[in-house]
Amino acid sequence: MQNRTICTRAAALLLALLMTVTVFAGCGQSGGSGDKKTVTVTVTHKDGSTKDFTYETTEEMLGPALVSEKLIEGEEGQYGLFVKTVDGYTVDESNQEWWCLTVDGETAMTGIDSTPIEEGKKYGLVLTVGY
Numbered sequence: 001m002q003n004r005t006i007c008t009r010a011a012a013l014l015l016a017l018l019m020t021v022t023v024f025a026g027c028g029q030s031g032g033s034g035d036k037k038t039v040t041v042t043v044t045h046k047d048g049s050t051k052d053f054t055y056e057t058t059e060e061m062l063g064p065a066l067v068s069e070k071l072i073e074g075e076e077g078q079y080g081l082f083v084k085t086v087d088g089y090t091v092d093e094s095n096q097e098w099w100c101l102t103v104d105g106e107t108a109m110t111g112i113d114s115t116p117i118e119e120g121k122k123y124g125l126v127l128t129v130g131y
Helices: 002-026 062-068
Strands: 037-044 050-057 072-077 080-086 097-103 123-129
Touching: 037 062, 050 062, 062 072, 062 080, 080 097, 080 123
Parallel strands: 037 123
Antiparallel strands: 037 050, 072 080, 097 123
């Protein structure tokens, strides 16, 4: 009788553990991390004017968040998304125009697809002329 009680308790404990793992495994499964983040991107246009765009997203990386908000468009290349259009303006490659991604005022060392969204960081897209 004692062995049966031990087996019943072990089975109940195993079932409870399995249910807990299942609940936690289902948390936060979405296009991003599940935690909403606020991201602000300052776009600097050719004439030097700026415009701020603020979004809430569950995405982990900046590129997918800005694509889904339709702020940016581009072409996929071997290094990820090459941003060609921001806030409706498409670069003129014949004039060597391109969009420079900045993080906290410094040129980003990563592509837009591999730049993580971090609270408190200041992101920018600056229309730049000349390679």
